[in-house]
Amino acid sequence: MKTKNLFGIFQEDLIIRVAHLKKSKDGIEILELKEAEMNYPLYLEQMKEGEEEEPGERELSEEISELEEELNIPEIPELEETGGVEEVEDESVLSGKNDLKELLLKFDNNKFTISFNVNEENLLIKTFPEEFASNNINKKLEKELLPKEERKEIQYSLDHIIENEKIKSYLHKGNFELLSALKEINFAVTNKKFRYYSIIPNEIALLNFANENLPLKDKSYSTILYIGKEYKMGLIFKGDEYIRNFPIIIPDTSSQNILESVFSKILLEKDSSTIPVAKNIYVGGEYVSEDDIKFFQQKFGEETTVNRLSLSEENSYILENNENITEEDIAKYVIPLTIAWTGLQTNKENFYYLNLLPEKIIESQKHFKLKWHGYLVMLMIFAIAFLGTTKNMQLEQDITQANKRSLKLNSEMKENRVLLENLKRVKSKLRSLEKDVSLIDTLTYKKNNIHYIISEVGKALNQNPLSWITGFTGKENTFNINGYTTQRYNIIRFSELFPNCKIGRIVHEELHDVTISAFNFTYDYPDIDIEIAHSETEQIETKKTKEQETPESGTSKSPESIKNKYRSIVDLYFEEKYSEAFNKFEDFKQNYPNSRWAGNAYYLSGECLYQMGKYNKAENVFRTFLDSPVAPKMPDALIMLGNTYIKLDQKDMALAQWRKLIKQFPDHPLRDVAEYKIEEYGE
Amino acid sequence: MPYATRNTIVLICIAVLLLAGIFILNGSKSSELKEVKADNADMQKKLDDLEKSHPDLDDQQSVLDELNELEKRSLAKNKLIPDKNTPIVTYKYLLQICHYYCPNFKFNFNMNKQGEINNVPYNSYSINGISDLGTLYSFIYQLETQQLLTTIESINLNPQVSEFGEADTVNYNIKFNAYYKEDGTKLSDIPFDKNNYKYLSANPFTPKIHLPDLSKLEPFKIYIEKSKLIGLTDKIAFIETQGGRIEGLSPGDEVAFGSLKRIDNKNNRAIFIINKIGVRETVILEFNKE
Numbered sequence: 001m002k003t004k005n006l007f008g009i010f011q012e013d014l015i016i017r018v019a020h021l022k023k024s025k026d027g028i029e030i031l032e033l034k035e036a037e038m039n040y041p042l043y044l045e046q047m048k049e050g051e052e053e054e055p056g057e058r059e060l061s062e063e064i065s066e067l068e069e070e071l072n073i074p075e076i077p078e079l080e081e082t083g084g085v086e087e088v089e090d091e092s093v094l095s096g097k098n099d100l101k102e103l104l105l106k107f108d109n110n111k112f113t114i115s116f117n118v119n120e121e122n123l124l125i126k127t128f129p130e131e132f133a134s135n136n137i138n139k140k141l142e143k144e145l146l147p148k149e150e151r152k153e154i155q156y157s158l159d160h161i162i163e164n165e166k167i168k169s170y171l172h173k174g175n176f177e178l179l180s181a182l183k184e185i186n187f188a189v190t191n192k193k194f195r196y197y198s199i200i201p202n203e204i205a206l207l208n209f210a211n212e213n214l215p216l217k218d219k220s221y222s223t224i225l226y227i228g229k230e231y232k233m234g235l236i237f238k239g240d241e242y243i244r245n246f247p248i249i250i251p252d253t254s255s256q257n258i259l260e261s262v263f264s265k266i267l268l269e270k271d272s273s274t275i276p277v278a279k280n281i282y283v284g285g286e287y288v289s290e291d292d293i294k295f296f297q298q299k300f301g302e303e304t305t306v307n308r309l310s311l312s313e314e315n316s317y318i319l320e321n322n323e324n325i326t327e328e329d330i331a332k333y334v335i336p337l338t339i340a341w342t343g344l345q346t347n348k349e350n351f352y353y354l355n356l357l358p359e360k361i362i363e364s365q366k367h368f369k370l371k372w373h374g375y376l377v378m379l380m381i382f383a384i385a386f387l388g389t390t391k392n393m394q395l396e397q398d399i400t401q402a403n404k405r406s407l408k409l410n411s412e413m414k415e416n417r418v419l420l421e422n423l424k425r426v427k428s429k430l431r432s433l434e435k436d437v438s439l440i441d442t443l444t445y446k447k448n449n450i451h452y453i454i455s456e457v458g459k460a461l462n463q464n465p466l467s468w469i470t471g472f473t474g475k476e477n478t479f480n481i482n483g484y485t486t487q488r489y490n491i492i493r494f495s496e497l498f499p500n501c502k503i504g505r506i507v508h509e510e511l512h513d514v515t516i517s518a519f520n521f522t523y524d525y526p527d528i529d530i531e532i533a534h535s536e537t538e539q540i541e542t543k544k545t546k547e548q549e550t551p552e553s554g555t556s557k558s559p560e561s562i563k564n565k566y567r568s569i570v571d572l573y574f575e576e577k578y579s580e581a582f583n584k585f586e587d588f589k590q591n592y593p594n595s596r597w598a599g600n601a602y603y604l605s606g607e608c609l610y611q612m613g614k615y616n617k618a619e620n621v622f623r624t625f626l627d628s629p630v631a632p633k634m635p636d637a638l639i640m641l642g643n644t645y646i647k648l649d650q651k652d653m654a655l656a657q658w659r660k661l662i663k664q665f666p667d668h669p670l671r672d673v674a675e676y677k678i679e680e681y682g683e
Numbered sequence: 684m685p686y687a688t689r690n691t692i693v694l695i696c697i698a699v700l701l702l703a704g705i706f707i708l709n710g711s712k713s714s715e716l717k718e719v720k721a722d723n724a725d726m727q728k729k730l731d732d733l734e735k736s737h738p739d740l741d742d743q744q745s746v747l748d749e750l751n752e753l754e755k756r757s758l759a760k761n762k763l764i765p766d767k768n769t770p771i772v773t774y775k776y777l778l779q780i781c782h783y784y785c786p787n788f789k790f791n792f793n794m795n796k797q798g799e800i801n802n803v804p805y806n807s808y809s810i811n812g813i814s815d816l817g818t819l820y821s822f823i824y825q826l827e828t829q830q831l832l833t834t835i836e837s838i839n840l841n842p843q844v845s846e847f848g849e850a851d852t853v854n855y856n857i858k859f860n861a862y863y864k865e866d867g868t869k870l871s872d873i874p875f876d877k878n879n880y881k882y883l884s885a886n887p888f889t890p891k892i893h894l895p896d897l898s899k900l901e902p903f904k905i906y907i908e909k910s911k912l913i914g915l916t917d918k919i920a921f922i923e924t925q926g927g928r929i930e931g932l933s934p935g936d937e938v939a940f941g942s943l944k945r946i947d948n949k950n951n952r953a954i955f956i957i958n959k960i961g962v963r964e965t966v967i968l969e970f971n972k973e
Contacts, residue, residue, distance in 0.1 A: 370694075371687035377694040381701055388705030395712040402719040409726040416733055423737065430750050440762045440832065442801055443862060447834040448827035451881065454820055458885035466891040466962065474838035486892070486962065511892050512960045667963060672944065679949060 005109065006197060008340030009116035010333075011178050013230040014038040014096065016103055019336040023344040028318050030325060033333050036103040038096030042181040101185045110191060115198040115343040116178050117335055118356060119231055120247075123201060124171040132167050141169045157199070157356040163242065170201055172356050179361070195365055197343045199356040202226070205338040206235055206284070207242060211350035212341075213312040214282060216240040223278035224309065225296075226334070227262055227285040234266065236275055243275065259287060263299045284309035288331035309334045446525035450474055453498065453526070457481065460497050464490045466516075480504070480522045484511070491519050498523035566597040573604055582608035599625070603633040607640060615647045635661050635670040642677060655682050762832045765870040768806050768863035770794045772870065776861075777810070780825040783877050785818045795858065803862050807836070811856040813843065819855055820883040826859065828881075830873050835859045842888035853888065895940065895959040904939040905930055907955050912968035920946050920953035922968070941966070 008019040020032040104112065126145065133140040141158055142151060150156070150173075157176075160169040182194055210216065210224055216237050224235040225248075232248035246269050250261035270276065281296060281304055288308045296306040308331035311318060319325055330337065342351050355362075370378065454472070461467050461483075467490050469483035485491060495501040504520030569588060572581035585605035592598055606621035622641040626634060638661040645654035658674040665671060739745065765772075774792055781788045795807040814822070819840075826833055839856040909925035919931045920943060932943045932953070941957035944965070951970040956963060 366686055368690065369686045370690055374687055374691040374694055377691055377698055381694060381698045384698060384702050384705060388701070388709060391709050392705070392712060395709060395716055399712060399716050399719060402716055402723060406719055406723050406726065409723055409730065413726060413730055413733075416730065420733070420737060423739065426747060426750050433750070439801060439803065440764070443803060443832065444762060444834055447836070450835050450838055451820060451824040451827050454816075454823070454887070455883060458883055458887045461887045462885040468890050469887045470842060470844075470890075472838070472840040474835065476836060479838075483887075484890070484892070512894060514892050514960065514962050516892060666965070671965075675947075675954075676945070679947060 004344075005111070005113055006340040006343045007107070007109075007112050007114045008336035008338070008343070009114055009178065010202075010336035010339065011042075011117065012119070012228045014041065015229055016100055017333055017336045018103060018107075019333050019340050020107060020109075021337070021340040021344055026317070028315075028341055028344055029320075030318050030322055030337065032107065033325060033329055033337075034103060034106055035333075036099050038099040040096045040099075042096045042100070042177050095181075097181045097185060100181055104185065104192070111193050111195065113195045113197050113343075114182065115196075115200060115339045116176075116182075117202050117205060117339055118172060118176065118199050120201055120203055120233070122172060123356075124173070126169050126171075128167040128169065130162065130165045130167060137167060141167075141171075145169065145171050155358065157358050159354045159356055161204070161352040161354050163352070170354060170356060172199075176356075176358075179357075196357055196361050198339070200339050200342060200354060201356070202231060202335050203233065203235070203245060204352050204354050205335045205342070206233070208342050208348075208351045209284075209309060209334050209338040210235065210237065210242075210282070211240070212348065213310065213315055214280075215312070220279040221276055222280040222282065223266070225262065225266075225281060225283045225285075226309075227258070227283065227287045229286055232262065232285075234269065236278065259292060259295050263296065279304060281306045282309045283307070284331045284334040286332070288328050446477075446527050449525050450479075453479060456497060460494065464493065467494070474525075478522050478524055480520065482518070482520050484509075484516045484518050486514060486516050488517055491517060494519070495521060498526050500524040562592050562595045563597065565592075566595075566601060569601070570604065573608060576611070578608040578611045582612070600633055603637050603640075606637070610640060610644055610647075615644050619644045619648065635665045635668045635674075638664075639670055639673055639677070642674075646681065651681055761828065761830050763830045763873045764803065764832045764867040765863050765873055766865060766867040767870055768861045770806065770808070773806065773808055773861050776831060777826075779875060780822060780829070783875075784825050784880070785821040788814055788818045788822050790814075790822075798860075800860075800862075803864050805860040805862045807858065807860050809856065809858045811854075813852050813854055815851060816840075816842070816853050816886050816888060817883050819853055821881065823857070824881045825879060826857075828879060829876060831875075832862045833859050834862075840888075844888070844890055890961070892961040904937065905932070906939045907941070907957060907966050907968065910968070912951075912953050912970045915946055915948055915951065915953060915970055917946065917948050920968070922953075 004023045006021050006023075008021065010017045010019075014037050015035065016038060017035040018033070019030065020034075022029045022031050124145065128141075128144075132144075137160055138158055141160060145158065146156065154173055155175060157172040158169065160167050162168070176199060179196065179199070182196070185194075206224055206226055214222065214224075216222055217240055219239045221243075222237040224237070226233045226235075227248070232250065234246045234248060236243040236245070246265075248262055248265045250258060250265060281300060283293060283296065283306065293306055293308060297304075300306060308327055310327050310330055319330075342348075342353065345351070346353065453474075457469060457472075461469065464485065464487070466487065467483065467485035469481050471480075471482040473480040481494075483494070485494070491503075491506060495503065500523060502522045504522060505518070506520075507518045509516055509518055566588060569581055569584040572584065582605055585601045585608065588601045589598060589605070592601075602621065602625050606618050606625060609615075609618035609621060619641065622637050622644060625637050626641065638657045642654040642657035645651070645657065655678055658677045661668070661674040662671050662678075770792075773794075777790070777792070790810040790812045793809045795809055797804065797806050799805065823835070823838075827835060835857060837856075837858045839854075841854040843852040843854065905922055905924055907922075911923045912920060913923045913929065914921040919933055921929055921931050923929050932938070934943050934945050936943050938955060938957075940959040941955055941964075943953060944956045945954045947954060953968045953970075955966040955968070957966045958964070
């Protein structure tokens with residue numbers, strides 16, 4: 001425990017002296033020296049035990065008792081010591097703690113680090129040879145000086161110094177009064193806090209001062225005389241070697257008598273021992289005035305030098321900043337000053353370091369103190385804590401993520417189970433439905449199509465003028481149709497109405513002077529489901545084609561899409577966009593050469609050329625078109641070819657086309673047009 | 684013992700305790716994590732196994748599509764096999780069809796035989812009679828498309844044609860099977876669709892060539908074949924009828940079985956379109972100036 005500000009307190013009887021020292025980088029500095037004389041001892045018991053009642057007071061109390069007896073005043077029972085209010089008030093008033101407190105309040109400091117003295121009278125001092133112990137000396141001293149029971153039961157303080165190759169032990173039993181008083185003061189004055197540093201015996205303080213300051217180097221004898229109010233002690237040195245001490249016990253008399261008594265005591269000490277009168281005598285304590293020093297000087301004679309205890313030249317700097325402190329003050333305050341000094345400079349070779357402050361107090365004041373290994377462990381703790389926490393957080397995070405994943409997987413599993421249930425249900429339904437559908441499919445396969453067949457035949461005949469049927473017979477797998485038509489091509493078209501047509505007979509007959517063809521066909525029943533499915537597929541494909549294909553791509557092969565494409569080009573033609581329509585008809589012819597609209601596209605491409613005024617090309621197209629074996633637009637092409645020849649100024653050729661139309665298609669509605677054209681141009 | 688050393692020892696104890704605490708805490712967390720991870724791996728394996736064993740789990744849509752398709756087909760078929768069938772049930776059913784769709788349809792009803800196809804028993808019936816084709820068509824359509832499963836096994840249609848080309852009625856003879864099965868749909872649960880109309884758009888039995896229907900000939904219409912062209916202008920042709928009546932006709936004017944199509948003034952002729960027997964003919968009357 002290092003300190004920079006220390007209060008050395010010396011208590012002797014009712015005298016309290018305080019030396020306030022400060023340690024700076026330049027060394028030790030005395031800041032203040034203060035003293036007070038207490039009106040009462042620190043504790044009342046001390047007074048009660050130490051003082052006897054005055055004779056006058058006894059007489060007064062006896063008189064009062066007699067008077068009380070005469071007046072018959074009843075006796076007031078005495079209050080118990082612990083419960084008496086008055087007694088408590090007396091204790092607080094009569095205690096010297098208040099004076100001590102007042103003295104300490106004179107210092108401005110709020111924090112007091114305190115070292116104080118203990119008189120040798122209260123100590124058990126014993127000397128042991130150095131061989132007694134080399135380590136754990138205090139433990140061994142404890143065992144040596146204290147019975148086992150006392151070690152456990154009583155409060156004690158023990159420390160030692162090694163002096164002249166001997167172990168000198170100091171044992172204090174019980175409480176230190178000054179310490180207890182300071183504690184109580186500390187409790188009362190809340191804004192000032194005390195820290196207790198050390199308790200040093202007066203002898204040690206004097207020895208330390210002597211070793212540090214006095215010129216004790218030659219082999220002559222020197223004596224330090226400390227003459228206090230109560231504590232009076234002589235310390236004998238031979239050179240720098242401390243020989244022994246001798247207490248000076250004298251009756252309480254006047255100061256002159258005290259000095260005489262001290263001198264006599266020294267002479268007595270000289271006579272009782274072989275030690276000669278000291279060559280140098282150093283005086284400290286109460287009697288250090290010039291007169292006191294002169295007194296001793298006269299008494300000891302010229303062979304002996306008498307001086308006050310004073311600072312060496314080396315240590316005189318201590319007083320540099322404080323001119324008010326005199327050499328007399330130094331001698332007077334030598335014990336509290338040295339107590340504080342010893343506390344501030346903990347590495348002086350000349351100082352004995354001994355501390356009787358109870359271990360408990362030291363312990364209770366210790367701050368957290370560490371050495372390198374402590375810091376290393378601390379660092380290790382931080383590292384462990386950091387790494388552990390980091391790892392913990394990482395694990396926590398991992399667990400959170402794993403839990404999240406677990407939740408997700410659980411939810412997925414749950415979802416899949418639901419899906420699986422649904423799937424099973426759907427599949428079961430599907431199987432049942434499949435079974436029923438399959439059974440019904442088997443039973444109704446290609447059956448129940450009669451209404452469809454009659455309807456389709458009706459539609460087909462409606463598109464073929466001069467065709468009708470005369471009989472319909474449906475059997476198990478096939479059906480038979482008998483009918484008439486005036487156009488033999490119609491027979492081919494009828495044969496394509498239903499699958500697997502077999503021609504029974506085709507006979508030409510005369511009916512009401514008209515030649516007609518009688519036919520008999522046998523078909524397989526169509527599968528309406530397939531046709532409906534095919535139709536739906538075509539519709540879906542058409543939709544897809546419309547969505548996915550550009551009109552120009554022309555790659556779709558579905559009949560519906562081809563038809564739509566054809567119609568879109570025809571729309572262009574009717575919008576009189578002949579050039580664009582021609583190009584698209586050309587593409588259409590190339591892309592769909594076998595479609596049912598290919599012939600129409602070919603014919604209309606010729607019309608486009610005609611409308612664009614490209615008559616030669618148009619003629620070529622129409623001629624090529626008319627050379628094809630089946631041309632549904634043949635009458636139209638003949639009319640247009642005739643028109644083209646007119647534009648090319650080839651009237652005869654034009655008339656020939658129109659006549660050909662009348663001859664080949666006598667019933668065609670365009671016949672009238674042809675006749676009209678012939679009339680118009682046929683001069 | 685120096686305080687610093689004692690403190691170090693205390694710190695070492697704290698460090699050891701801390702280490703132990705962290706070790707225990709992190710150990711428990713590690714084992715918790717391990718446990719959760721193991722559970723997850725187990726769950727993942729189960730999921731994988733589930734997906735492996737049910738590859739169509741992720742493609743439920745295709746199964747649903749399949750089901751929808753099948754349902755659609757089933758609905759298109761619109762057929763249900765009843766749990767029973769008797770001639771009375773069948774006759775009542777036929778009358779129900781007639782009641783809602785063809786009230787004038789008359790038929791003779793016979794039960795032919797009983798049989799079984801694919802473990803499905805059936806009763807075979809035949810109906811015959813004479814009916815106009817439209818009514819017969821409605822009847823056939825209902826028989827074939829109502830939900831009660833019947834199949835027409837054979838049919839014979841012979842039109843009754845008038846001499847003027849009108850196929851008024853048809854002789855018909857239809858054989859059909861009515862199916863049933865014990866676990867079939869309860870007969871009373873098979874709905875009868877009362878909104879299932881379908882009409883025949885064209886009668887294929889109507890002859891397109893026939894004798895001229897003189898009954899439709901209006902008394903004052905000019906009968907071209909018995910008339911002469913006696914004069915013409917660009918817009919009017921003058922016709923003398925068999926009875927000596929002279930009429931002026933413009934293109935488009937009606938004559939018996941047809942109309943005047945065009946006047947060819949250059950060639951002194953009038954061109955008529957005549958349809959007497961179902962076949963359209965061009966009849967030309969020429970004007971003889973002499």
